[in-house]
Amino acid sequence: MTVASPDSPRPYKLARSKPPKSRGTRPRTPAPSDNPTEGGGAAGAAPVGSSALQPTAASSVRIGGAEVNAVPFSRPGEALEVVPGLIVTQHSGEGKANQYFLRGFNLDHGTDLAITVDGMPVNMPTHGHGQGYADINFLIPELIQSVNVRKGPYFADQGDFASAGAVAIDYVNKLPKNIAEMTFGSFGYRRALAAGSTAVGAGTLLMATEAGKYDGPWEVPDNVRKLNGVMRYSQGTATDGLTLTAMAYSNGWNSTDQIAQRAIDQGLISRFGTLDPTDGGTSSRFSFSSNWAQSGDYGQTNVSAYVVRSDLQLFNDFTYFLDNPVNGDQFSQLDRRTLGGFDARHAFDWRFAGVETQTRVGVQSRYDDIHVGLFKTEQRAWLSTVRDDRVQEGNVGLWTDTTTRWTDWLRTTVGIREDFFAGHVFSDTPENSGNAQASMASPKAGIVLGPWYKTEFYGNAGYGLHSNDIRGATITVDPNDKVTPLDRVPLLVRSRGAEVGIRTKAIENLTSSLAVFVLDFDSELLFVGDAGTTEPSRPSRRLGVEWTNQYKPLPWVTVDLDVAYTRARFTDFDPAGDSIPGAPAWVASGAVTLGGDTGWFGALKARYFGPRPLIEDDSVRSQPSLIFNARAGYKFDNGLRLQLDVLNLFNARTNQIEYYYLSRLPGEPIDGVGDRHVHPAEPLAVRLTVAARF
Template sequence: MKNIIVAIAMLFMGTIAAQNLKGKLVNETGSSLEDAGIFNKSSGQHSHTDATGHFVLDGTAVKDTIYFSILGYATKIRVISQSDLQNPITITLEESSISLDQVVLVSKVDALSKLVDVDVKTNPVKSSQEILRKVPGLIIGQHAGGGKAEQIFLRGFDVDHGTDVAINVDGMPVNMVSHAHGQGYADLHFVIPETIENINFGKGPFYADQGNFNTSGYVNLKLRKSLDKSFVSTEAGQFGTRRFMGMFNVLDTRHKNAFLASELYLTDGPFDSPQNFNRINLLGRYRYAIPGEQELIFTASHFSSKWDASGQIPQRAVDQGLIGRFGAIDDTEGGQTSRTNFVINHSKNIGTGKSLNTMAYASHYDFELFSNFTFFLDDAINGDQIGQFEDRFMAGAKSVFQNNLASLGGLDFSYNAGIGFRYDNVDDNQLSHTLNRQVLLERFAFGDVDELNSYAFAGASFKSGEFTFEPAVRLDYFRFDYIDKLSTKYNSRSEEKVAFSPKFNTIYSPTESTQFFLKTGIGFHSNDTRVVVANGGEEILPAAYGVDLGTILKPMEKLVLNATLWTLFLEQEFVYVGDAGVVEPSGKTERMGIEVGARYQPLDWLYIYSDANYTHARSTEAIGGEDYIPLAPDFTMAGGITVGEGQGLSGSINYRYIDDRPANEDNSIVAEGYFVTDATLNYSLNNWTFGLIVENLFDTAWNETQFATESRLLNEAASVEEIHFTPGTPFYLRGKVTVNF
């Protein structure tokens, strides 16, 4: 009785000390909700759930108001009682339509990606090419018939196919080290768009769990864990385009579920020479979960693609009427590729506030590509076509321990620590001079690559009032091995290198609607093994030094604004040399810029967003006027409007813009910018959805990719350096029918 009286008195006086609130979040079926936000409106403290749905929120007192939120579910508000602090609680969230008011600006360095989740869920991606465009400021372009990985632009980088952006799918790397077509080559075509749950990203080198290629940023795609309903869809349109896709729920119980997904895509494209493009994707996913305890996900997927390509063409050939915009100088370009993946993800709750997340993967990949960049510059009789080939096995694993309830000298904080490795075995990595994709004229490079990257990282999060301080460090070890098969004698060379990458991020969140941040860190990108051993181990892992200063504001429940000032300095820029098949160092560079964005949802059925990005990018080792970074965009914009929800009519219109940009170091050759608009229109009735998809709504004549290239045509006496381009898709209409069951 005495203890009860004391407790009542303390409660009345408001002097009960803050404690830890513990519990888990589940949906209406009892499944755990991962990465849900928990925010204490009274104290400003925040936390999030781990993969098993558990959370710990420190500094919680009786009568505190707690928000439990995750996109796609109605936010739940709870006023804490004494009993809530004595025993773990279970919070059940109910599904709801997607809304900006479900986003709470808790202190996380990837807070902006939570907002972009709204973009993804209100207007899902329609093709694998569109996946990366969801990242604000990221522009992509295709220049080889649709089967080749897209060219990427981000923060004033022409990233080529992935040199300075780390891309992952559920933790499995997409970037290929020492790839036959260039360092960091990232082909995302093995991902079926409908299987994507959300896109997590970060810009700059500020994230300890991201390693190689994380200089301008990273992108991690998370796939669905389960299906609510099965569905099939068929799509047909111009240029002989057909797409058949299905996702099937094959197991759905309280602790187990599994689904299958498949996609077949065929098109000839708008080119004068048909692409004869075909791609098939298969995916199976099995999930076993004990809510609040552990979760095991096994994923198997296979992807195969073949295509013919018209390649990039010289502007003068079009101006002289030799070919049209969709013509070709060498229409025997093209290729084939495939990738088979096996991935295991396991998460386990190992005590209050503690979890262990482990993933492992194995992948077999092959690649063959035929290109002709210079036509008859080097070989006036046979032409300059090159063939690139490799056969790769890749394996790796990563394990991360998270403690959300650590204590040191009376100070509460959270920390994580992880270890992992990646091993690539690349056989017959080669660059050859070919004729008509059939005749091998000469091998320029031919060898086997073995590359090992092992790493460890650790980070902590200290909260002091409205401030969060996040120091972190990462250590990477690389070993590069290359066997040159062109040598008449056995020729094996090796090099080793270690990279040390500290990070320190500070976040100030005075309210649940305001966040200011300062991010600092060092990242790196590795060079191709063939270049590493040829250079005797020099310039293996040049560092990138970055700083971001910005804010995210939510002045209204359904309006979010963001702005960032940033700078990034690279010790060594890399440029892909197509006819040599390697990546070459090209000097130090410095970039600085500003990014702004807005997302507004004035009505439940109306969503508007826009992002703008300006970058000043220069080489620091060249004289003024000759210090431009080729193809580095200085201004880009993207945005759109989505209307409708649920049954009935819905649709969207989206745009993307890229300004004119220098194509060479002195800006004497300019790559033309473009403004392109896409649109969709859907009508849903019961289980049926009928849709129209239009790319390039206003039939703009635009160049999707452009390069300043020196080339010679068959009847030319001398070579010419000028813009070579791949034309962008003209007005492109497709119809789509989907049925759920």
């Protein structure tokens, strides 16, 4: 439901069992809470309400799958860069989770950015590599129906990891035509995709398979070996229907991790070389999920449930010979888990003091059974165990919100959420075993004024949270020496945020929004998966502005421009400085897409990733990067499509990511050397796709 569009009419209640009218694939519309899917059925965990009274904000947006696939990108995770202000990078092989940046946050591999696919959470708590680890490499972009984006802790149905934002991806239930395509490209890139749907009984069966291989420009080839599959059966509509979905994914790879800049400068290795050729990993993910929806005289009910089996093993070496001058510093991180959960919610209309009102209530629950470990290795051979844990962790979230349309130009939302987390750690170091639990209440509020002259004004505020690795909440001694005492981590960390903004369509064919936000985080202790210990952090504040635009001067031309600025600072005094390492100030993206259903088509996309402080006093900063990707192709009347993508069009010599820390090369001082550690962006590459739709 497009609820915040300035030129939308007043909402009407849905009739019982009546399919909703098609809303097309209109992109960049204000984000609703529902995710209608092509071909009917109930997909995703965010349900259709019984009226168009849904919480929203100036920064909320719904992006159609056609827009996601209209621009070229080099890896599945970069498909999420359609989210205004989001930067997606990779620093360690094509099977590891991406690194995300949004609203002045270096989100690592997903902390504070809640990602779901068809209602299944992607973020992993108490993960072997990092809290909130969100591996999206199983995504098949061609199947995306919509990407719903909501930023900030303002929405009662969003809990853990959603303080900076939440991205809900939903797949289609039915493809308009079957798909078969092959892609060949530079550096050994190969990809094959076959997908189709057909009527089965009273519903639709959708199937898709994907296989990929990639070496990359690295001196030690990535040798990515990826297999992926989706099977879905759906019946009914988005408001009265059922979907059953099975997914399977497997990947193995070598990785060229970030490398010390001085090793490049001294000629020890090239920019695409490695200091440990045995780094890499394996990953797999198998899931089954269901989504059920029913509408009636008493409102709209949606229930989703899922079970996921996930396995990951990583081998990394970031410091070389700093910790172990003899055998090197390579380590292995293991994460094997089975998780299950559900999301149930109900929305109903009523009248408060004679005015139109909608109330939503919901409960969400998740349980993770985890085997997680950290081991010292040499050339992938085990040397010793740092820690090896079995973890049982669960959470329950109860929430409700009420939206009231007081007049034609005023509506408000108030909501509250209560989260409860609990778990047990069985550690190989008995002193680090134990129980932990915590709860936190988070009120939310929002207001929408307008429309006037196709313009609306928004205000939102709320409290949020993120969970910490539960092992940090039970730890008492350093697992490396079993003696050094360590502070425990609070299991839940408070966030507070507010946003004001405007969205307008006053200029014909232009949709523009401007949002100003603030987001605070309390002081916290973080559990560091790379070390198995806790690390102190400081309270912080991010103050920023986002400007998002989409212009359609002609039916076959779309121009997008997104610009964001954030000032990120620690809020306490420390002689080390108040800059937050890795926090970007400026990010921007722009794209021009051309073409229709047949004939010539093309796209040009630019992404700017501004410089970031690498240490607290801001004396060392990363380089900015500006990368262009281009596409040109032709669609024939018979369904054949030829497409050429050029990635890093101008062959920019820049880096995907930069860090600053101590490492040690052979022969260097035993205490190590502080240096930049960089992972370069891939050079210019071309990819040719031959596709058929039938």
